[in-house]
Amino acid sequence: MPTILRDDRADRLWVRLHRPEARNAIDRAMVDELHEVCDELEREPRILLIGGSDGVFAGGADIAELRDRTPADAREGINSRLFDRLARLPMPVIAVVDGWALGGGAELAYAADLRIASDRARFGSPEPSLGIVPAAGATWRLPRLVGEPLAKHMLLAGRVLDAREALAAGLVVAVHDPSELDAAADALVDRIAALDPLAIRHTKRLIDDPTDDPRAAAEAAQAECFGSPAKYERMTAWLDRRPERKNA
Structure with missing residues (x-):
C-alpha cells in the first residue's frame, strides 16, 4: 500500500501522508516515496503541499523502525537528508498541519517554506523522552523559526505548542477551522502561483x-x-x- 496519496494539478502537487494505522508515522517506505516526489519536482518544479489525513499530520518517525536502527543508520541521516531535499525544492513547499505534528512529523513541517494549520494543530519534540535527539532539523530550523528560548523550551523541556501559540510565535502563517484548512491552503498557493x-x-x-x-x-x-x-x-x-x- 502507498504511504502517501497524491493530487496532481498543473501548478501544484498535493501530497497527503497516509499511514492511518500508525498516525502517519514516517517510515522508510514513506521516506522513499517522498524522495520520488522530490525527483519529480526537481525535474518539473511545482508548488508542493504536504498534509496529513484523519486529523493527524504526522505522529513522528516510526518508533518500531527507530528502535532497531543502528549508529550507522543515524549517520546515514535517513530523515534529515529527505527533509533537506524537500527544503531545497525549487518552488515553495507548504506544510498543511491538521492535528499532531510530533518528532519527525514536526521536523517535516519545519522543513517547509510556509506552514498553515488547523486550530487543533499541535507541534512537539518528544525525542529525548525516547532516548534520542531531534536530529532531522529541529535543532537548527526551529530556533530560526521561533527564536532560541522558545525552541529550547520545546526541545529541552517538552513544551508542545498549540495552534494559537504557533501562530503567535510565527511558526505558522494562519490558523483555520479544520473544515476550511485545505481551501485556505489552496488559496495561499493561488497567490503564489499568480506570481512569476x-x-x-x-x-x-x-x-x-x-x-x-x-x-x-x-x-x-x-x-x-x-x-x-x-x-x-x-x-x-x-x-x-x-x-x-x-x-x-
Whole structure:
C-alpha cells in the first residue's frame, strides 16, 4: 500500500501522508516515496503541499523502525537528508498541519517554506523522552523559526505548542477551522502561483542559501529575471492596468 496519496494539478502537487494505522508515522517506505516526489519536482518544479489525513499530520518517525536502527543508520541521516531535499525544492513547499505534528512529523513541517494549520494543530519534540535527539532539523530550523528560548523550551523541556501559540510565535502563517484548512491552503498557493515562477524560484534560493556576497547573488538573479520575457509582459500589463501609478 502507498504511504502517501497524491493530487496532481498543473501548478501544484498535493501530497497527503497516509499511514492511518500508525498516525502517519514516517517510515522508510514513506521516506522513499517522498524522495520520488522530490525527483519529480526537481525535474518539473511545482508548488508542493504536504498534509496529513484523519486529523493527524504526522505522529513522528516510526518508533518500531527507530528502535532497531543502528549508529550507522543515524549517520546515514535517513530523515534529515529527505527533509533537506524537500527544503531545497525549487518552488515553495507548504506544510498543511491538521492535528499532531510530533518528532519527525514536526521536523517535516519545519522543513517547509510556509506552514498553515488547523486550530487543533499541535507541534512537539518528544525525542529525548525516547532516548534520542531531534536530529532531522529541529535543532537548527526551529530556533530560526521561533527564536532560541522558545525552541529550547520545546526541545529541552517538552513544551508542545498549540495552534494559537504557533501562530503567535510565527511558526505558522494562519490558523483555520479544520473544515476550511485545505481551501485556505489552496488559496495561499493561488497567490503564489499568480506570481512569476522564475522570480519565486530565485527569491526562495536567495533567502535559503545566503552567500558571502548576497548582493552579488541577488544582482545575478535579477539579471536573469530582467532578461525574461515574463518581466516585460508583466510590467507592461501592470502599467496598462494602472496608468496613474508608474513605480513599483
